[in-house]
Amino acid sequence: MESLYEEVASLLVKQKQCVALTGAGISLESGIPTFREKGGLWEKYDPMVYASIDVFRKDPSKYWSLRDYFIKDYDKYQPNKAHYALKDLEDMGIVRCVITQNIDGLHKKAGSKNVVEIHGSIREIYCTKCGKEYEAPHIPDGIPPYCLCGGVLKPNTILFGEELPQDALLKARNESMSCKTMLLVGTSAIVYPAASLPNTAKQNGAKIVEINIEEAFSDADYFIKEKAGTALPKIVEEIRIIDKH
Ligand SMILES: [Zn+2]
CATH class of the missing domain: 3.30.1600.10 (SIR2/SIRT2 'Small Domain')
Known part of the structure; x- marks a missing residue:
């Protein structure tokens, strides 16, 4: 029997074209x-x-x-294991884009290259x-x-009452529409527009993998009830094992 991590790792290796959507939960582990x-x-x-x-x-x-x-x-504040794991997944050719609601700039600081900061960066x-x-x-x-x-x-x-940057929004929508897998990480995805992105991905045939302490997206294909800083490095590890075979 495959473990949940093995299943998710095989899925990601098979599908690739993965988009990660991250929220406050991933920054919390950096003490923010x-x-x-x-x-x-x-x-x-x-x-x-x-x-x-x-x-x-x-x-x-x-x-x-x-x-x-x-x-x-x-x-x-410094990036944590979860930020670095997403960077590793990008280097492996699995994650092609990180969409984040966070304004702390930690994904870029960790080395992720294709990052869409829908609320901007501090x-x-x-x-x-x-x-x-x-x-x-x-x-x-x-x-x-x-x-x-x-x-x-x-x-x-983005200050309160200010419009979200249209180019970032458009890119986030396009990425969600065309990805084959979406990782939902540390986000309750209840605040629009981020909230609509997992549905967009799902409607266009993507598999959704949610990594959260509490399940937030009822329509996920896989749910890993764990901290991002624990779960994401495990997934990276499983993918490295698959790649060796
Ligand atoms: Zn000036």
């Missing part, structure tokens, strides 16, 4: 707190005041008064006037920080 949950940042600071696009346009110092949470603290900061790009945490001091040209800097993340 989720802002929305109990005890999170948004319980202390009203996001409609501190992180809404309307307020940012009027008074960017509100948002930037939390810069230590967003910028300084973020730089100490590591990328740009000038709202001249467009010059800065990489966090290397930005000028100040609340708010200004570019040399005098423009206010803004993180390349």
Whole structure:
């Protein structure tokens, strides 16, 4: 009898063309707190005041008064085993794209090349006037920080009330539509548009493998009830065994 890991590994090797959809659960293992949950940042600071696009346009110092949470603290977080396993799967020619709801930039930091950050990335900061790009945490001091040209800097993340980047969304939809397998990792996939992607994949014939502590997607073909940092390296290991034969 094949174990669940062996089954999933054979599936991935057979189908390839895999897209991974990741969420807060994978970042949690790097110690990154989720802002929305109990005890999170948004319980202390009203996001409609501190992180809404309307307020940012009027008074960017509100948002930037939390810069230590967003910028300084973020730089100490490192990718974990799950991020590296997805990078390995990309190197093996199995995962062709990682779509993430996370803004921490850890997939890119781990070395994944084809990453779609549908909510943007906190590591990328740009000038709202001249467009010059800065990489966090290397930005000028100040609340708010200004570019040399005098423009206010803004993180390349989606603030409340701001539209999602259309190019990233389109790419995420296309990838989901044409993949043969989808790995759902550490995401409850209840927030749109990410929530629609597993259904899109499934409707177009992809097999869904969910790796979560609690089952969130009722239509998965395989469910691995485990932490991503434990499950994904095991899958990589099983694939290496298959490749040896
Ligand atoms: Zn500028």
